[in-house]
Amino acid sequence: QQQVKQSPQSLIVQKGGIPIINCAYENTAFDYFPWYQQFPGKGPALLIAIRPDVSEKKEGRFTISFNKSAKQFSLHIMDSQPGDSATYFCAAGSGSNYQLIWGAGTKLIIKP
Amino acid sequence: ETGVTQTPRHLVMGMTNKKSLKCEQHLGHNAMYWYKQSAKKPLELMFVYNFKEQTENNSVPSRFSPECPNSSHLFLHLHTLQPEDSALYLCASSPSIGGWAQPQHFGDGTRLSIL
Numbered sequence: 630q631q632q633v634k635q636s637p638q639s640l641i642v643q644k645g646g647i648p649i650i651n652c653a654y655e656n657t658a659f660d661y662f663p664w665y666q667q668f669p670g671k672g673p674a675l676l677i678a679i680r681p682d683v684s685e686k687k688e689g690r691f692t693i694s695f696n697k698s699a700k701q702f703s704l705h706i707m708d709s710q711p712g713d714s715a716t717y718f719c720a721a722g723s724g725s726n727y728q729l730i731w732g733a734g735t736k737l738i739i740k741p
Numbered sequence: 742e743t744g745v746t747q748t749p750r751h752l753v754m755g756m757t758n759k760k761s762l763k764c765e766q767h768l769g770h771n772a773m774y775w776y777k778q779s780a781k782k783p784l785e786l787m788f789v790y791n792f793k794e795q796t797e798n799n800s801v802p803s804r805f806s807p808e809c810p811n812s813s814h815l816f817l818h819l820h821t822l823q824p825e826d827s828a829l830y831l832c833a834s835s836p837s838i839g840g841w842a843q844p845q846h847f848g849d850g851t852r853l854s855i856l
Protein backbone atom coordinates (compact mmCIF):
# COMPACT_ATOMS: atom_id res chain seq x y z
CA GLN A 630 0.00 0.00 0.00
CA GLN A 631 2.96 2.28 0.44
CA GLN A 632 4.33 1.82 -3.07
CA VAL A 633 4.27 4.27 -5.91
CA LYS A 634 4.61 2.56 -9.28
CA GLN A 635 6.20 4.65 -12.02
CA SER A 636 6.34 3.91 -15.73
CA PRO A 637 8.03 3.77 -18.14
CA GLN A 638 11.52 3.14 -16.81
CA SER A 639 13.01 4.96 -19.80
CA LEU A 640 11.63 7.08 -22.62
CA ILE A 641 13.07 8.55 -25.80
CA VAL A 642 11.16 11.35 -27.54
CA GLN A 643 11.95 13.61 -30.46
CA LYS A 644 12.33 17.33 -29.79
CA GLY A 645 8.93 18.99 -29.72
CA GLY A 646 7.14 15.80 -28.73
CA ILE A 647 5.11 15.32 -25.53
CA PRO A 648 6.63 12.74 -23.20
CA ILE A 649 4.19 11.34 -20.65
CA ILE A 650 5.29 9.67 -17.42
CA ASN A 651 2.76 7.83 -15.30
CA CYS A 652 2.53 7.00 -11.61
CA ALA A 653 0.02 4.95 -9.63
CA TYR A 654 -0.51 4.70 -5.90
CA GLU A 655 -2.63 2.69 -3.49
CA ASN A 656 -2.79 4.66 -0.26
CA THR A 657 -5.81 6.97 -0.33
CA ALA A 658 -4.35 8.95 2.57
CA PHE A 659 -1.81 10.53 0.22
CA ASP A 660 -2.61 14.19 -0.40
CA TYR A 661 0.62 15.54 -1.86
CA PHE A 662 2.08 14.45 -5.19
CA PRO A 663 5.35 16.11 -6.24
CA TRP A 664 7.50 15.50 -9.28
CA TYR A 665 11.25 15.89 -9.08
CA GLN A 666 13.77 16.34 -11.90
CA GLN A 667 17.33 15.06 -11.57
CA PHE A 668 20.19 15.84 -13.94
CA PRO A 669 23.36 13.70 -13.96
CA GLY A 670 25.65 14.61 -11.08
CA LYS A 671 22.95 16.64 -9.37
CA GLY A 672 20.41 16.02 -6.65
CA PRO A 673 16.67 15.88 -7.40
CA ALA A 674 14.95 19.26 -7.63
CA LEU A 675 11.24 19.89 -7.13
CA LEU A 676 9.58 20.52 -10.49
CA ILE A 677 5.87 20.73 -9.79
CA ALA A 678 3.40 19.34 -7.23
CA ILE A 679 -0.34 18.77 -7.05
CA ARG A 680 -3.01 18.16 -4.44
CA PRO A 681 -5.84 15.65 -5.06
CA ASP A 682 -8.55 18.34 -5.07
CA VAL A 683 -7.50 19.49 -8.56
CA SER A 684 -7.35 17.46 -11.75
CA GLU A 685 -4.61 19.39 -13.52
CA LYS A 686 -1.83 21.82 -12.75
CA LYS A 687 0.43 23.62 -15.22
CA GLU A 688 3.75 25.33 -14.68
CA GLY A 689 5.31 26.49 -17.90
CA ARG A 690 5.70 23.50 -20.20
CA PHE A 691 5.10 20.98 -17.40
CA THR A 692 1.62 19.69 -16.59
CA ILE A 693 0.46 17.23 -13.94
CA SER A 694 -2.79 15.40 -14.61
CA PHE A 695 -4.44 13.77 -11.60
CA ASN A 696 -7.12 11.07 -11.59
CA LYS A 697 -8.26 10.55 -8.02
CA SER A 698 -10.68 7.70 -8.75
CA ALA A 699 -8.03 5.74 -10.63
CA LYS A 700 -5.33 6.70 -8.11
CA GLN A 701 -3.05 7.77 -10.92
CA PHE A 702 -1.16 10.91 -11.85
CA SER A 703 1.05 11.77 -14.77
CA LEU A 704 3.57 14.34 -15.95
CA HIS A 705 3.36 15.80 -19.45
CA ILE A 706 6.12 17.93 -20.96
CA MET A 707 4.92 20.17 -23.77
CA ASP A 708 7.26 21.15 -26.62
CA SER A 709 10.03 19.03 -25.12
CA GLN A 710 13.62 20.19 -25.54
CA PRO A 711 16.97 18.37 -25.32
CA GLY A 712 17.59 20.29 -22.08
CA ASP A 713 14.65 18.40 -20.54
CA SER A 714 16.68 15.19 -20.75
CA ALA A 715 16.90 14.03 -17.15
CA THR A 716 15.53 11.45 -14.73
CA TYR A 717 12.07 12.24 -13.40
CA PHE A 718 10.72 10.94 -10.11
CA CYS A 719 7.17 11.00 -8.87
CA ALA A 720 6.42 10.79 -5.17
CA ALA A 721 3.48 10.78 -2.80
CA GLY A 722 3.04 11.88 0.77
CA SER A 723 0.53 13.08 3.32
CA GLY A 724 0.39 15.77 5.94
CA SER A 725 0.06 13.15 8.64
CA ASN A 726 3.17 11.31 7.53
CA TYR A 727 6.13 13.36 6.40
CA GLN A 728 7.73 10.44 4.61
CA LEU A 729 7.60 10.73 0.82
CA ILE A 730 7.09 7.47 -1.04
CA TRP A 731 9.07 7.59 -4.27
CA GLY A 732 8.68 6.04 -7.68
CA ALA A 733 11.68 4.31 -9.24
CA GLY A 734 12.31 7.06 -11.77
CA THR A 735 12.04 7.53 -15.54
CA LYS A 736 15.10 8.33 -17.59
CA LEU A 737 13.96 10.70 -20.33
CA ILE A 738 16.01 11.47 -23.42
CA ILE A 739 14.87 14.18 -25.83
CA LYS A 740 16.52 13.75 -29.23
CA PRO A 741 17.39 16.92 -31.19
CA GLU B 742 26.65 30.00 -0.23
CA THR B 743 23.07 28.90 -0.69
CA GLY B 744 21.12 25.66 -0.82
CA VAL B 745 22.24 22.28 0.44
CA THR B 746 25.94 21.39 0.23
CA GLN B 747 27.32 17.89 0.61
CA THR B 748 30.95 16.89 1.05
CA PRO B 749 32.80 14.99 -0.16
CA ARG B 750 31.27 14.54 -3.61
CA HIS B 751 33.03 11.23 -4.10
CA LEU B 752 34.34 8.73 -1.56
CA VAL B 753 36.07 5.40 -2.02
CA MET B 754 36.64 3.37 1.09
CA GLY B 755 37.53 -0.11 2.18
CA MET B 756 35.15 -2.22 4.18
CA THR B 757 37.06 -1.65 7.41
CA ASN B 758 37.45 2.13 7.11
CA LYS B 759 35.60 4.79 9.07
CA LYS B 760 34.51 7.89 7.23
CA SER B 761 31.89 10.61 7.55
CA LEU B 762 29.63 12.39 5.09
CA LYS B 763 28.75 16.01 5.76
CA CYS B 764 25.68 18.03 4.80
CA GLU B 765 25.11 21.72 5.38
CA GLN B 766 22.02 23.75 4.50
CA HIS B 767 21.79 27.52 4.22
CA LEU B 768 18.01 27.68 3.78
CA GLY B 769 16.98 28.19 7.40
CA HIS B 770 15.19 24.85 7.41
CA ASN B 771 14.46 22.80 10.50
CA ALA B 772 14.21 19.31 9.04
CA MET B 773 17.02 17.34 7.43
CA TYR B 774 17.07 13.93 5.75
CA TRP B 775 19.48 11.27 4.57
CA TYR B 776 18.50 9.21 1.52
CA LYS B 777 20.19 6.34 -0.31
CA GLN B 778 19.85 6.36 -4.10
CA SER B 779 20.61 3.19 -6.05
CA ALA B 780 20.19 2.80 -9.80
CA LYS B 781 16.64 2.11 -11.01
CA LYS B 782 15.26 1.98 -7.45
CA PRO B 783 13.12 4.43 -5.51
CA LEU B 784 14.92 6.75 -3.15
CA GLU B 785 15.28 5.08 0.24
CA LEU B 786 14.73 7.31 3.25
CA MET B 787 17.30 6.51 5.92
CA PHE B 788 17.02 9.11 8.66
CA VAL B 789 14.98 12.22 9.45
CA TYR B 790 15.80 14.97 11.92
CA ASN B 791 13.39 17.72 12.91
CA PHE B 792 14.73 20.53 15.10
CA LYS B 793 17.84 18.38 15.73
CA GLU B 794 15.78 15.46 17.05
CA GLN B 795 15.78 12.18 15.16
CA THR B 796 12.22 11.35 14.18
CA GLU B 797 12.79 8.45 11.81
CA ASN B 798 15.19 5.57 11.41
CA ASN B 799 13.99 3.34 8.61
CA SER B 800 15.55 0.11 9.89
CA VAL B 801 18.96 1.26 8.78
CA PRO B 802 21.90 -0.99 9.77
CA SER B 803 23.97 0.26 12.68
CA ARG B 804 27.02 0.66 10.45
CA PHE B 805 25.36 3.93 9.43
CA SER B 806 25.26 6.44 12.30
CA PRO B 807 23.69 9.88 11.85
CA GLU B 808 24.51 13.00 13.81
CA CYS B 809 22.70 16.34 13.78
CA PRO B 810 24.48 18.90 15.97
CA ASN B 811 22.20 21.75 14.86
CA SER B 812 19.48 22.44 12.31
CA SER B 813 22.02 23.45 9.65
CA HIS B 814 24.36 20.47 9.78
CA LEU B 815 23.90 16.74 9.33
CA PHE B 816 26.51 14.01 9.32
CA LEU B 817 26.45 10.36 8.36
CA HIS B 818 29.19 8.34 10.03
CA LEU B 819 30.17 5.19 8.17
CA HIS B 820 31.86 2.13 9.66
CA THR B 821 32.48 -1.39 8.39
CA LEU B 822 30.40 -0.96 5.28
CA GLN B 823 29.49 -3.69 2.81
CA PRO B 824 29.82 -3.64 -0.99
CA GLU B 825 26.03 -3.31 -1.31
CA ASP B 826 26.29 0.02 0.47
CA SER B 827 27.86 1.53 -2.64
CA ALA B 828 25.36 4.17 -3.79
CA LEU B 829 24.67 7.89 -4.02
CA TYR B 830 23.85 9.33 -0.60
CA LEU B 831 21.64 12.38 -0.74
CA CYS B 832 20.95 14.93 1.94
CA ALA B 833 17.79 17.03 1.87
CA SER B 834 16.20 19.71 4.00
CA SER B 835 12.71 21.18 4.34
CA PRO B 836 11.18 24.01 6.40
CA SER B 837 9.67 21.43 8.71
CA ILE B 838 8.25 17.96 8.19
CA GLY B 839 5.00 16.91 6.51
CA GLY B 840 3.55 17.14 3.05
CA TRP B 841 2.45 20.08 1.00
CA ALA B 842 4.06 23.03 2.72
CA GLN B 843 7.37 21.30 3.25
CA PRO B 844 9.07 20.68 -0.11
CA GLN B 845 12.39 18.95 0.20
CA HIS B 846 15.54 20.55 -1.21
CA PHE B 847 18.36 18.19 -2.08
CA GLY B 848 22.11 18.42 -2.19
CA ASP B 849 24.06 16.92 -5.09
CA GLY B 850 25.01 13.84 -3.10
CA THR B 851 28.11 11.86 -2.18
CA ARG B 852 28.96 9.00 -4.53
CA LEU B 853 30.19 6.24 -2.23
CA SER B 854 32.11 3.22 -3.48
CA ILE B 855 33.03 0.37 -1.16
CA LEU B 856 36.00 -1.72 -2.23
